[in-house]
Structures are given as structure tokens and as C-alpha cells.
Amino acid sequence: MQERLLAIADDELVLGWRxxxxxxxxxxxxxxxxxxxxxQNEIGHARALYQLLSDDADALALDRAPEEYRCAPxxxxxxxxxxxxxxxxxxxxxxxxxxxxxxLKSSDDRAVAGLAAKIDREEVYHRLHAQMWAxxxxxxPRYREALDELWPYxxxxxxxxxxxxxxxxxxxxxxxxxxxxxxxRGVLVEDWPALWDEMTMVRRSxxxxxx
Amino acid sequence: MIFEVFRRERKGQAFxxxxxxxxxxxxxxxxxAHEQYGxxxxxxxxxxxPRDAIHEIDDFPxxxxxxxxxxxxxxxxxxxxxxxxxxxxxxxxx
Numbered sequence: 001m002q003e004r005l006l007a008i009a010d011d012e013l014v015l016g017w018r019x020x021x022x023x024x025x026x027x028x029x030x031x032x033x034x035x036x037x038x039x040q041n042e043i044g045h046a047r048a049l050y051q052l053l054s055d056d057a058d059a060l061a062l063d064r065a066p067e068e069y070r071c072a073p074x075x076x077x078x079x080x081x082x083x084x085x086x087x088x089x090x091x092x093x094x095x096x097x098x099x100x101x102x103x104l105k106s107s108d109d110r111a112v113a114g115l116a117a118k119i120d121r122e123e124v125y126h127r128l129h130a131q132m133w134a135x136x137x138x139x140x141p142r143y144r145e146a147l148d149e150l151w152p153y154x155x156x157x158x159x160x161x162x163x164x165x166x167x168x169x170x171x172x173x174x175x176x177x178x179x180x181x182x183x184x185r186g187v188l189v190e191d192w193p194a195l196w197d198e199m200t201m202v203r204r205s206x207x208x209x210x211x
Numbered sequence: 212m213i214f215e216v217f218r219r220e221r222k223g224q225a226f227x228x229x230x231x232x233x234x235x236x237x238x239x240x241x242x243x244a245h246e247q248y249g250x251x252x253x254x255x256x257x258x259x260x261p262r263d264a265i266h267e268i269d270d271f272p273x274x275x276x277x278x279x280x281x282x283x284x285x286x287x288x289x290x291x292x293x294x295x296x297x298x299x300x301x302x303x304x305x
Contacts, residue, residue, distance in 0.1 A: 034243055
């Protein structure tokens with residue numbers, strides 16, 4: 001369970017970080033505010049999960065070596081300035097995330113179940129946001145290509161036993177095991193080291209400082 | 212398209228104009244209004260209305276100065292004070 005929570009926390013932290021890269025450069029101002037707010041929510045969820053796992057959430061979030069992070073390759077990808085791919089990731093991630101949060105909600109651990117329910121109430125709006133963009137871009141070739149490209153990443157992000165649910169929801173093919181293994185949690189993609197470097201830069205600049 | 216957003220701070224209170232959002236359709240307008248006027252817990256409910264749906268009336272001529280049509284037409288307070296003075300009583304005497 002600890003490992004699963006850490007994986008979700010890392011996903012939320014890193015996706016929040018990636019989405020926040022759109023702050024100030026989103027295609028329209030309203031979207032800039034909305035997407036930044038979603039990014040902030042994701043980081044908030046990460047914070048709450050880290051706090052469940054440790055008395056020092058900051059250390060857990062920011063003091064690990066790059067190879068110790070458990071975030072899925074899907075969230076590691078740097079997608080700015082490609083809005084179509086960003087929305088494709090948003091749509092796929094929110095769908096996969098919904099499945100695993102739903103499972104956490106029925107956890108025997110009341111603290112976990114309670115937090116999952118709380119997170120889910122915010123995620124409802126992320127899903128609505130993702131859905132309205134999906135509806136709007138549905139027939140755009142660039143968006144469709146992005147969905148094809150990122151689909152295996154989304155499947156690989158989930159635990160094995162939850163993958164069929166995602167496949168059924170999107171009515172898409174199951175990626176090959178070779179592909180899935182190359183995109184699973186624990187794999188670090190090319191874009192990751194630079195993100196880690198920037199994300200932990202200030203913490204590392206004055207190691208051990210109290211802020 | 213511009214949508215006007217009205218906000219109710221607490222249940223039972225009146226909706227007040229909060230501002231507006233620019234959005235391509237109602238679904239986007241609802242999402243943007245939710246983020247702009249609801250994410251800090253400052254609203255219990257929102258109304259999102261296309262600006263075109265709002266009919267403004269701002270023409271209220273009063274050519275003949277008929278102030279008796281208005282609630283502030285007569286200053287009752289002054290008249291009441293004068294009457295009390297004549298009768299030799301004050302508001303607190305009763």
C-alpha cells in the first residue's frame with residue numbers, strides 16, 4: 001500500500017509540475033488560469049499523500065535521488081508547447097487516475113479512504129475539464145495522433161489488474177507486453193533528469209535549511 | 212463568447228454579479244467560471260449566463276420631476292420631527 005501511495009503521489013507531483021509549465025503560455029487566458037489551478041490541485045494532492053506517508057513531506061517530495069522517484073513515464077514527458085498532446089495526456093491520465101482513486105476509496109485504512117474521497121471530489125472537475133476538451137478536439141488529427149501515441153503510456157501507468165478497465169473504457173487495443181514494459185513505472189524517460197534538476201534545485205541549493 | 216457570472220456566497224443569499232468569462236461554449240464557460248469564481252470556496256453556487264441573454268434597461272425618464280413616485284420623494288423624517296416639536300414630545304417619550 002505504501003508503495004502504491006508513493007507512486008500516486010509522485011504521479012500527481014510531477015504531472016502538476018508539468019501542467020504548471022503552461023502557466024502564462026496557455027492558448028487563451030481563461031485556460032491559463034483553469035489549467036494552472038488544476039496543476040496546483042494535483043500538487044496539493046501529492047502533498048496530502050506525502051503527508052500520509054511521512055512526517056517530513058518536503059523531504060519525501062524533494063530530497064530523493066532522480067532514480068528513486070516512482071512517477072510513470074506518462075507524466076514525465078515534457079509536452080509544452082504542444083497543446084494537443086497535453087490534452088491527450090490530461091484525458092488519459094484523468095481516466096486512469098479515476099480508476100485507481102476509486103479503488104483507494106474502498107481501502108480498509110480509513111485515512112487513505114478518506115483522503116481518496118477528498119481527492120476524488122476535486123478530480124471530478126479535472127475530468128469535466130478533460131472531457132470538454134476531448135469533445136472539442138475529437139476530430140482534430142493532431143489530437144488523435146497524440147492519443148494514439150500516449151495510449152500505451154496510460155495503460156502502463158496502472159497496476160496490471162486495472163488495465164483491462166481502462167482498455168474497455170477507451171475501446172482501444174491492448175499494447176504489447178514489450179511496449180508496456182518499456183513504459184512502466186520505474187522507467188525514467190529522457191525528459192526526466194531536467195525536470196528533477198529544476199524541481200529540486202532550490203532545495204539542493206541550501207541543503208538542510210529550514211524555510 | 213462572453214458569459215456573465217453571478218455568485219451566491221451562502222445558501223439563501225441573493226446572487227450577485229461576480230464578473231465574466233470568455234469561452235467558446237457553455238461547457239467551457241462553466242468550467243472557467245468554476246475555476247475563476249469558485250476555487251477558493253468563495254461561492255456556494257454560480258449562475259453562468261451568455262451575455263446576449265441579458266437584457267439591460269437603463270432608460271428611466273423623469274421629465275416632470277414626479278418625486279412622489281419614489282420612496283425617497285417625501286422626507287417623512289423631517290416632517291415627523293417637526294410634528295413632534297409642535298406636540299411637545301420626542302421620539303423617546305412613548
